[in-house]
Amino acid sequence: MELLASAVICGVIVLVGAALLFSKRTSFDHFIDGTKDGIRTCVGLLPTLIVLMVSVSMLSASGLVDFLAEKIAPxxxxxxxxxxxxxxxxxxxxSGSASNAMISELFEQxxxxxxxxxVASVLLGSSDTILYVSAVxxxxxxxxxxxxxLPAAFAAMLFCVFFSSLICRLLLPQD
Amino acid sequence: MIHILGKIFSIISIISLIFAIFTGNLSQLAGAMLDGASKAVTLTLALVGTMGFWSGVMCVLQDIGVCRLLAKVIAPILKFIFPENCKKGIATDEIAANISANMLGLGNAATPIGIQAMKALSKANGDDGTASDDMITFVVMNTCAVSLMPTTLIALRRAAGSANPFSILIPVWICSVVCAAVAVFFAKAFALFSHAGYKMKNARDSAPPKTRESKAGTE
Known part of the structure; x- marks a missing residue:
């Protein structure tokens, strides 16, 4: 499983290398421009992330998450x-930034x-910010x-929660 | 969007404060505030390299036509999802381009095309400020994005010290495809319910013969 995933990633990078060598439709300058865009987006999110990360850290330090998780665990x-x-x-x-903050807190814990x-990773990878996307x-x-x-989108999201747990149980090794 | 995040911040902080007072975790809470702010910077540092690099990679892939190729592959599937629009050729190219851009994680490219698709769909519906079934199906498909390359997620996992940051890639593919299919199913099924409800409401509000007329008018 990991081998296939790594092969795909490496394949994409080799494809990009080949495209830069042989294709006339793209250029290294454009590659660098794309990289600059990515960096700008990432750094542009920093102020929001700082504020949200503070609140997420506070939430997890208050013990509320553990308390609720224990209650709904059965x-x-x-x-x-x-x-x-x-x-x-x-x-x-x-919010996308808030869920990134949430998941990194979850990874740490x-x-x-x-x-x-x-499960959190698969869920984050296969769902999106429903409220933001539909608002736009x-x-x-x-x-x-x-x-x-919104009802249909939230129903699909709940299914996604259930299905990501199922697929992790089936496909990934359990610790 | 900014004020929603502001509200989230206030709600989470107030809830945490109240809960911390009850459980006596108040001192940890103050420390967590300091940690959180610096964690955001470490996280960005861990993410910026990967996100920048992949953004460049995706730019090159877009140049060599991977996006258009993907749009061609998903076009036949769209015929099943939007049968009437495909026959008339309304918004189909935009929808295919939007979904393929989303699959590659090109959010910046996907949104403008998606808005064009929404405008075409809205025009076909008479621009009356109500969402048509197809508009809803399209938006729901977008809220359930199929992602071939969840790079931020992989970078987050790597930053958290995962032994195998890529291990979730194939589960994400399967899960996002299945969830997108289920999302379309829900959108279609809820549309049926909503039409049934609308007809029932009409039947209750007015006399039976009139209902039939107005129904014929709307359809």
Missing amino acids: FCEKIGIPSEILPLVIMRPI YGADSFAGN YFASVNVRKTRHA
Whole structure:
């Protein structure tokens, strides 16, 4: 599994190298421009991340997350979801930076390769910020009556929580 | 967006403070504040290299036409999801381009194309400020993004000392494809419910013969 994933990553990089050598449609300058853009985006997010990281650290230091996780653990165990990912599930639809802050806190507490860490990763990778995305798209065409858009998106997100736990149990080695 | 984040910050801080007073974790809370601020900087330092590099890689991939290739691959699938628009050719190219850009993690390229697609769909619906079924399906597909290269996630895992940061790649592919399919299913199923509810409401509000007329008018 890891071998295949690493092969894909290396394949992409080799493809880019080949494109830079042989293709006339791209150039190294453009590659560097893209890199600059990425750096700018990442650093541009820093002020938001600082503020959110403070609140996420406070939340985890207050013990509330552990308290709630313990409360819902019996229920979560029945459907096979690690209860530690609860704060991430709540934060994911609202903000990308906040969920990045959440997941790095979760990795620090439980480990990136733990079951909870794996499920959180798969969840973060296969879902998006529902509220932000739908706000951007519906606002662009002045739509106020969004009808069943949010219910359907949240239902899909809940399914995603369930399915990411299932797939981690099936495909990834358990610690 | 900024004020939503402001509210999140206030709510989380207040909840944490109240809970910490009850459990006596107040001193840890003050320390956590200092840690959090510096952790954000360490995290950005850990992410900036990977994110910058992959952003460049994606730029080159876009140049050599990987995005267009991907759009061609997913176009046949879109025929099943938006059958009527595909027949008329409304917004189909934009939707395919938007989804393929999202798959490659090109958020900056995906959003403007997606907005064009929304505008075309809204025009087809008469620009009346209500979301049509197709607009909803499209937005729901976007909230459930299929990501082929979740680079930020991999960088976050690496920064947290994961032995195998790539191990989640294939699970993410499977999960995001399945979830996108389920999202489309939910959007379609909820649309059926919403139409049924609308008809029932109409039937309750007005006399039966009138309902049939107004129904014929809307469809």
